Amino acid sequence: MTELKKYKLTAFTGFVILIGILLYLIYNTFELKDRQYQIDVKEKLKQFYVKNISKENIYSGGFSLIDSYLIKNIRSLESEYLKSGSTNNKYTDSLLAVMFEELRVRNPIDSLLEKIRTRHKLNDKLEYLIVINSISLRFRDNKPIPLYDHLKKYPFLESNLQSAQGYIIGGKLKSPKQQNTVTSVSMGPAVPYSYDINVTFFADSNDRQSQIFKSALPVLLLTLFALLLVVFVYYFTFKSWSKQKKISDMKSDFINSITHEFSTPISTIMVANRAIQNEKVFKSKESVTEFTEIIARQTKQLQTLFDQVMDITRVNTEIEKNEVIFCQLLTEVIQDYRIKMNDKNVYFHTQGINNETRVSLNRFWVTTMISNIFDNAIKYSDKTPKEIQIIVDGTPNGLRISIRDNGIGMEEHTIKHLFDKFYRGKNLGREHVSGLGLGMYYVQQCIKIHNWTMQVQSTIGLGSEILIII
Structure with missing residues (x-):
């Protein structure tokens, strides 16, 4: 049971108890009026009967x-x-x-x-x-x-x-x-x-019941008014609390999501820095330039992350977009990711990546989105080597980007909840995989913000494919 459901259950239980108490008081008021009515009438009639x-x-x-x-x-x-x-x-x-x-x-x-x-x-x-x-x-x-x-x-x-x-x-x-x-x-x-x-x-x-009801009507109406007032106050209090909690959760989710992304630029900078310290790489001006450019890009991305953590109010659907050559951005992300992995057992296969189509997008959001897709492809793969195939197709209205891996694949249930916050598929033997379950949620948010569409296909044992349509 989620924390919100627990709060709702607790609030509802308290409300029901309060309603029960008020109804009990109404019942007791009615009973008291009934007894008083009987006492008054019976006493007068008894005197009449005894006397006459x-x-x-x-x-x-x-x-x-x-x-x-x-x-x-x-x-x-x-x-x-x-x-x-x-x-x-x-x-x-x-x-x-x-x-x-x-x-x-x-x-x-x-x-x-x-x-x-x-x-x-x-x-x-x-x-x-x-x-x-x-x-x-x-x-x-x-x-x-x-x-x-x-x-x-x-x-x-x-x-x-x-x-x-x-x-x-x-x-x-x-x-x-x-x-x-x-x-x-x-x-x-x-x-x-x-x-x-x-x-x-x-x-x-x-018709004694109706007579009692009429005599008790002022008290009953007052109690009913109090009951309606309690319902009114309860409703708006709970609504306000839910709204505040939702805002608090959104801020917490955002901070968790951004914190989750710190690891990518930091890891890439550390790997690039170690490469520059290598004597052979240091003697090559071209290699040093390449790695310094990588460090500059990742530092800029890291700075953007810090800026957004410091100003949570910037998280909304009105993001800043610029026109860029999408495949050029994609090439940079792949290049940075190769450096980050520094692993001969991870291979990227590209096709159609020389497309010159320009796309209006937010560089930070899209860079992080693609990196998250790569992360999932690598983490949920038990093959050697681990392969990621990227195919870019031009269309009359934009681009189709297919990112396919040779991982363990996903069941229908996992695909259904893939983009839920904090959801992590329970795959046998993959319990050691780290993460907060925010990566694919971030991917979906990025797709929505840019008004793109996305499709997911997967086969157990063969891998998964993410198809992005721009």
Whole structure:
């Protein structure tokens, strides 16, 4: 994983964590509003229920109505129970069904709830639900005998009124939950010939979620604004950082590239200097002149390298170009390179190099480009001798320069990444080859700057060819 990818991953992870924290805060805000809403409403309704209803067990008149069914008929219920051994008999079932129906018909909570809505300015969509959870009878032995249990289904009762919470005797609240419970009342004297009853009162708005959302909307909008602001700041900060890093990397790459090229002129100057110190060469005026010219050219190139290192801002596409005879420049580069190699096992074969075509170019860039191509041809060759064939063809529009070697060749994958910065092909047995992987990248940049084109062909074991079209 590259350094930039690591930074991106770290930044993205931090951003996701921040988003998660903000979403968690939004969720908690919503939950807090929800709880506060329930507490306020439930407290008012509980006071209303305890004051107006619970003393009468279910609602005003509810206690008397149940007594009229259960207490009045308790002996008959006991008799039927003893006969059948269960409270599930026709008499008991019929009595229970009629009692539940009358409890529903006489339910006055709707009108009472309207009053409390008005008095406390509650949401007009507030709904309630009263359910009977269970009823038990107590006969002579005072042992509670189940008459109704909300966990069971009774075929003689209306199925749509048998909810998971109990039998509905009033209200239209849909899907009541535990947190909607206003109060739950259990009553019974626990004496012979009596009954026990458990009633639960639920209250909530069927559109409570939207009501909570509206009440929490200012906080949610503020949080959303903060979230968008964070995204905005993150985006521009990361964009600015990426831009600065790219500029920094470009400067570093340029310095590395130029430093990589120092070795060529320095090596050539050292070899030429040693040659001049040779007694036989020193006595030959022509040889001394030839080597001093080489030293002068390489010194000038070295000076150019130093100038560009000192002023990185000069690296751009607007380079200075002059018209030169290309083949004359190519001859000089080959000559300097032969001196640099000083190796009988390296041979240059040229063809068409006497072409007089003039080309507008930057001498420094093109000289370095050709030297880099030669470097790769020599470094990645295991043949003896190592050969470089240079063919120059004139065309109606310019020149075609073919530089072919007899090296180890390249695979398709290597050709694909040949001009990437710092890329070095992994060739078995060539791990010792030195370099930063900037040479061919420099070649491609030079081709682009001059608006030339380049093609690469290679065969494993036979060598490679670089074709430059000017």
